[in-house]
Amino acid sequence: xxxxxxxxxxxxxxxxxxxxxxxKPFGIYLISxxxxxxxxxxxxxxxxxxxxxxxxxxxxxxGIGAYTVALLxxxxxxxxxxxxxxxxxxxxxxxVLGYPALxxxxxxxxxxxxxxxxxxxxxxxxxxxxTGGIYGINGIARxxxxxxxxxxxxxxxxxxxxxxxxxxxxxxxxxxxPWGRAFVALRENxxxxxxxxxxxxxxxxxxxxIGSSLGGLSGALYAPLVQFIEPASxxxxxxxxxxxxxxxxGSGYFFGPFIGALIAVLLPExxxxxxxxxxxxxxxxxxxxxxxxxxxxxGLAERALKAxxxxxxxxxx
Amino acid sequence: MSAVLQVSNLRKSFGxxxxxxxxxxxxxxxxxxxxxxxxxxxxxxxxxxVLGQLLPNGGEVRVDGKPTTGxxxxxxxxxxxxxxxxxxxxxxxxxxxxNLILAGQEHQGSMVSRLIGRADAGLxxxxxxxxxxxxxxxxxxxxxxxxxxxxxxxxxxxxAFMAGxxxxxxxxxxxxxxxxxxxxxxxxxxxxxxxxxxMEFVMALCTRVLVLAEGRIIAExxxxxxxxxxxxxxxxxxx
Numbered sequence: 232x233x234x235x236x237x238x239x240x241x242x243x244x245x246x247x248x249x250x251x252x253x254x255k256p257f258g259i260y261l262i263s264x265x266x267x268x269x270x271x272x273x274x275x276x277x278x279x280x281x282x283x284x285x286x287x288x289x290x291x292x293x294g295i296g297a298y299t300v301a302l303l304x305x306x307x308x309x310x311x312x313x314x315x316x317x318x319x320x321x322x323x324x325x326x327v328l329g330y331p332a333l334x335x336x337x338x339x340x341x342x343x344x345x346x347x348x349x350x351x352x353x354x355x356x357x358x359x360x361x362t363g364g365i366y367g368i369n370g371i372a373r374x375x376x377x378x379x380x381x382x383x384x385x386x387x388x389x390x391x392x393x394x395x396x397x398x399x400x401x402x403x404x405x406x407x408x409p410w411g412r413a414f415v416a417l418r419e420n421x422x423x424x425x426x427x428x429x430x431x432x433x434x435x436x437x438x439x440x441i442g443s444s445l446g447g448l449s450g451a452l453y454a455p456l457v458q459f460i461e462p463a464s465x466x467x468x469x470x471x472x473x474x475x476x477x478x479x480x481g482s483g484y485f486f487g488p489f490i491g492a493l494i495a496v497l498l499p500e501x502x503x504x505x506x507x508x509x510x511x512x513x514x515x516x517x518x519x520x521x522x523x524x525x526x527x528x529x530g531l532a533e534r535a536l537k538a539x540x541x542x543x544x545x546x547x548x
Numbered sequence: 549m550s551a552v553l554q555v556s557n558l559r560k561s562f563g564x565x566x567x568x569x570x571x572x573x574x575x576x577x578x579x580x581x582x583x584x585x586x587x588x589x590x591x592x593x594x595x596x597x598v599l600g601q602l603l604p605n606g607g608e609v610r611v612d613g614k615p616t617t618g619x620x621x622x623x624x625x626x627x628x629x630x631x632x633x634x635x636x637x638x639x640x641x642x643x644x645x646x647n648l649i650l651a652g653q654e655h656q657g658s659m660v661s662r663l664i665g666r667a668d669a670g671l672x673x674x675x676x677x678x679x680x681x682x683x684x685x686x687x688x689x690x691x692x693x694x695x696x697x698x699x700x701x702x703x704x705x706x707x708a709f710m711a712g713x714x715x716x717x718x719x720x721x722x723x724x725x726x727x728x729x730x731x732x733x734x735x736x737x738x739x740x741x742x743x744x745x746x747m748e749f750v751m752a753l754c755t756r757v758l759v760l761a762e763g764r765i766i767a768e769x770x771x772x773x774x775x776x777x778x779x780x781x782x783x784x785x786x787x
Contacts, residue, residue: 409653409662409669416639416650423637426599427707428625428654 235536240486244396251388259384260456265496266391267452268293270398272476272488274445277402279474280483281411282438283418284332288344289473291351292321292443294465296450298355301368301460310374310455317451318444325443329436348470355462367461371454381455391452398445403485405441414438418483446473479520481529490528551613552577552715552739553598553629558607560590560597567593568604569763575715580733580740582754582771584747586784590763591743592634595719599631600624611715626655630713634720634743638700638707640693644684647692648675651707674710682706682728701725717741726753751775759783 247266251259275289296317303313331343355362362368373381374390381387405411413434416424425431454460472495480491498516502509524531553575560568567590575581585591596602598609600621609617611627639647653662653669662669679688682702687695692703705725708716709732720743721729730753732738744750750757750771757774759767761783767774774780 405663407667408665409649409656409667412642412646412650412653413662415642419639419641420637422601423633423639424650425621426601426625426631426633426637427651428622428711429650430620430622430654433659 236486243489247392251385256384259388261496261500263384263388263391263456265492266388266395267449267456268473268476268496269449269489269492270395270452271446271449271473272480272492273399273402274442274449275473276477276480276482276484276488277406277414277445278438278442280477280481280487281406281418282414282435282442284329284435284438285337285341286344286439286442287341287467287470287474288328288347288351288443289446290465290467290469290471291348292325292446293450293453293469293473294351294355294460294462295321295324296447297454297460297465298362298368298450299447300451300454301371302361304372304374304455305368310372311376314448314451317447321447321450322440322444325446326436326440328443329439332435332439333432345467345470348465348467352462352466355465362462365461365463367459368454369459371458371460373455373458387456391456394448394452398448402445406485410434410437415483475517479517479527481527481532484527484529484533487527487529494528550577551575552611553741554608554610554613555598556608556610558594558597558609559605560593560602561605566763568597570607571760571763571765572607573758573765573768575739575741578737578739579755580729580742580753582750582757583741583743583760584745584750584757584774585760589760589783591760592719593763594760595631595717595741595743599629599717622654625711625713628711628714629717630708630711630715631717632704632708632719632721636697636700636704638692638695638703641691643689644679644692644695644703645672645675645688647703647707648678648710651710655711671710678706678710681731698722702728705729712736713738715739715741717743719743720745729753747775 250262254262271289271293275286278284278286299317299320300310300313303316304310328344328347332340335343356364373387375381379386381390413424413429416429417431417434417438421431476488476491476495478491479494480487480489499509499513502512505512551574556572558568558571559566571594583591583594593602597604600619603618608615611624611629616624616627639650642650649668649671652671652674656662656669656671657665679685684699684703687699692700695703701722702725705718705721705728708718716738718725718729718740726749729740733740742754754771757769757771758765759774759780766779766783767777
């Protein structure tokens with residue numbers, strides 16, 4: 232990371248902390264949603280952007296995490312326990328879902344993970360005894376820690392932002408470790424990686440498991456944020472939306488998911504002034520963006536920086 | 549001298565075509581064995597069967613007397629067997645330095661120590677030495693994909709040497725790699741198997757030569773003797 236990227240990240244952090252004071256309650260809800268979904272997008276960016284494994288299952292993991300927290304907290308377990316349980320459960324399920332990736336790649340893998348997302352949706356909808364079926368689960372409480380209640384929108388935002396910071400930092404640490412190098416090697420040339428002693432099987436499963444685990448932790452915050460969950464929220468649409476965040480922000484760039492999630496959460500809201508046309512406008516904007524900068528916004532920024540200042544090598548790690 | 553690599557009766561067929569047909573040979577400690585043969589004679593398939601990239605249909609491979617047939621390439625690599633590919637194989641988006649660290653990191657510590665330990669896995673110094681040795685210092689932080697073909701070829705070879713292997717299999721190294729191979733050979737007493745087309749290279753560097761044609765070994769011996777072998781001349785010129 233160079234100085235410019237650090238500066239931009241610091242400015243963004245200051246903005247993230249001060250932003251809620253300029254916003255109405257609905258605005259605070261939206262930026263909380265941004266913080267929560269960014270965590271899931273970071274996970275998908277790890278699996279897809281760094282390790283090169285296509286997944287359309289990230290939305291399903293957000294769902295598994297959300298239902299785990301909803302069910303466990305309503306059964307009387309503390310939130311922190313439920314939160315950790317959601318992460319561990321999604322790690323385990325993600326590890327198992329990684330096995331198909333050892334056999335199939337690219338669009339074939341996309342279909343396997345797409346089938347998984349549909350499967351989870353059906354389980355959430357049909358297993359009424361556990362999940363409440365189409366009625367969902369209502370009245371999910373926001374947690375309190377050592378007397379600090381996150382029940383209010385502002386408090387919950389700071390809680391989500393804090394969790395985002397912690398998880399992003401942990402991911403950053405992992406990506407700069409030899410593991411991060413191994414993930415990129417997996418994406419760029421798995422056969423050569425194998426011949427250099429990389430256990431590509433283990434790293435592929437790890438990429439899936441850790442990415443899925445971040446999806447689960449995102450869901451664990453999603454449940455108390457919206458306080459009402461139902462199966463349709465975690466259908467294929469969410470997985471596609473998370474994929475969009477990663478691609479639009481810049482797949483394989485550390486800060487890509489932050490920007491992608493910001494666009495995917497805020498743009499549809501800003502577009503509401505166009506009344507019934509907002510989805511059409513949103514779709515058109517995404518298409519234009521993909522046509523002109525397939526490497527995402529950070530890919531475009533990097534290209535621009537290189538063009539204007541040849542000495543600046545990279546806009547992002 | 550003991551055998552570092554023993555290959556016995558190795559067979560590999562693709563459908564009706566037998567690419568490697570009952571090939572047996574030994575590679576002795578410290579030697580540079582050349583494998584030559586016309587295009588399509590099965591040289592690369594032989595390499596891939598020895599190195600676990602392909603599963604042979606029959607026969608056995610042993611490294612230091614230990615059976616390794618069907619062993620995964622990553623496990624074989626950690627036994628000290630390293631290779632390059634015929635076509636360039638670097639990681640284009642990683643920097644030159646990261647390519648080299650990657651090539652050695654799996655030989656350091658465990659999965660856990662690689663996660664929580666140092667970012668360069670303690671290999672930064674070794675990588676810099678290697679970069680200097682291959683005269684790539686000015687390109688150390690550049691993405692490997694931006695290097696010229698020749699520079700990438702050097703990096704590719706440097707990666708094969710990074711983990712300090714005792715047996716290196718080079719599939720058609722280009723000119724620039726020869727000198728570095730010689731230097732590494734002299735310094736580390738490593739053992740080499742080289743697939744090569746250029747006769748000059750083979751004659752100058754190899755201590756022993758195998759000639760492969762249509763999946764079989766048709767001649768074996770010192771470079772000078774091979775050059776005069778009628779079967780070899782027939783294989784190269786007869787068609």
